[in-house]
Amino acid sequence: MKSHSDERKGVLLTILATLCWGGGMVLSKRSLNTVDENSLFVVQLISAWACILILTLTGGKLSVREWKHGWLGILEPGIAFYLVLLGLARTSAINATILQSMEGLMIIGLSFVFFRGKVSSRTLMWGCLSTIGAILVTTKESILTGISIDSGDYLVLLGTLFAAAYVTLSSRVVGGENSAESLLFWQLSFCIVLVIGYLMLRGQFSLHANQFNVYAVSSGALAYGLSFYFYLWGMKYIPTSLSAILLCLTPIFGVSLSVLFLSETINSQNIVGFVMILLSSIFITRQSTTEPRSAASF
Numbered sequence: 001m002k003s004h005s006d007e008r009k010g011v012l013l014t015i016l017a018t019l020c021w022g023g024g025m026v027l028s029k030r031s032l033n034t035v036d037e038n039s040l041f042v043v044q045l046i047s048a049w050a051c052i053l054i055l056t057l058t059g060g061k062l063s064v065r066e067w068k069h070g071w072l073g074i075l076e077p078g079i080a081f082y083l084v085l086l087g088l089a090r091t092s093a094i095n096a097t098i099l100q101s102m103e104g105l106m107i108i109g110l111s112f113v114f115f116r117g118k119v120s121s122r123t124l125m126w127g128c129l130s131t132i133g134a135i136l137v138t139t140k141e142s143i144l145t146g147i148s149i150d151s152g153d154y155l156v157l158l159g160t161l162f163a164a165a166y167v168t169l170s171s172r173v174v175g176g177e178n179s180a181e182s183l184l185f186w187q188l189s190f191c192i193v194l195v196i197g198y199l200m201l202r203g204q205f206s207l208h209a210n211q212f213n214v215y216a217v218s219s220g221a222l223a224y225g226l227s228f229y230f231y232l233w234g235m236k237y238i239p240t241s242l243s244a245i246l247l248c249l250t251p252i253f254g255v256s257l258s259v260l261f262l263s264e265t266i267n268s269q270n271i272v273g274f275v276m277i278l279l280s281s282i283f284i285t286r287q288s289t290t291e292p293r294s295a296a297s298f
Contacts, residue, residue, distance in 0.1 A: 010237025014246045017231035022253025024223025026261055031215040038204050039211050041081065044220025045195060047212075049188040051225035056181040066183045069173050073187030076166035077224050078194050083159030090152025099156045101134035101251065106164035107244035114168060123241050123284060130248040130280035136273025164244075170232060171240045180232040188224070245284050248277050 031040050056062040084100070105127055174180060199205035235243050252274055258264040 006237040010234045010243070011246065013230045013234030014238065014243050015249060017227045017229075017234060018247060018249040019253050020222040020227035020230060021250045022255075023257055024219045024227060025250075025254045026257040027215050027219030028223060029258075029262065031213070031219055034213065035211050035216055038199055039206055039208075040216055040219075042192075042196060042199070042205070042207055043211050043216045044224055045077065045188065045192050047217045047220030048223070048225030048228075049185070049192055051221040052181060052185050052188060052229060055229065056179075056185050059179075059181055061179040061181040062185065063179070063182050066173075066178050067186045069170075069178070069183055070186030070190040072166055072170055072173075073189070073191035074194050075169070076163045077188075077228075078191040080159045080162035080166065082195070083155050083162065087152040087155030087157075087159060091156065099153060100160050100163075101131055101248065102157075103160050103164050103167075104134075104244040104247045105131055106161055107167050107247075108241050110164055110168040111171070111240050111244075115172070123245070126280040126284040127241070127245045130245050130277050130284075133273040133276030133280065134248040134251045136269050136276065167231075167235075167244065168240065171235050171243075174232045174235050180229055180236070184225075184228050184232060187228075242284060246281055249281055252277055 028040065028044070035043065053062075108124065108127060170183075174183060196205060231243070255264075255266055255270060255274075259266060
């Protein structure tokens, strides 16, 4: 059984991951002013791969043991991010962010389906509250006006499901002798080969030196590199259900950084969402670090 200090370390690492995801989203939005979506995706993947390669080499963690798990990178950021990108072209950003906020509960559900992982009713309750909070944070218009579902929404939802599958399956291989750095290196390597090969077959691959600007490079290092590194590392110390719920902190960081650096605004509905996410995250964290957990939990 892991100690309370290990669990606190896992929570901190997961929060750092959500901060990197939030910051990466803001920088990605800024990057789209000068770089098209396909080129930006490739630049971000290369930047993330280089970032993780440096971490892996400096820490002496690179090994061929984890290469067999590299295919998980095809799920995310590969298929998941590409499906979301396609969906964004056919639906609103509001609908996309709402659907993506369902990832936490999807992870809990997939963990039960794949591995029969146990989850308490209290954890599920706080997970639902956190997800609702994420919806309120990321929605600019009143949620009472309703949400239409079209083909773009289904693509975003499918992409989110792939992202949840990635987290669920990665949680089973990140522990033990496997290092987060080497595992992520191989996952990004597989993903880059897949994405570049796919874009070349479609005749959409175009890459120039001026596309590697500070915003594009840093957004990739944060969103696809350090975020996954911290998240995979954190999953060594906390159950998948807790890490899934903490993912709902991402909208808080994303919205806050958007207000600070992109001059975007938030309303009272967003503030209510902030409070709901914070409360659920605090209570589920306190519950995880104070209650004993059986070996069957996830």
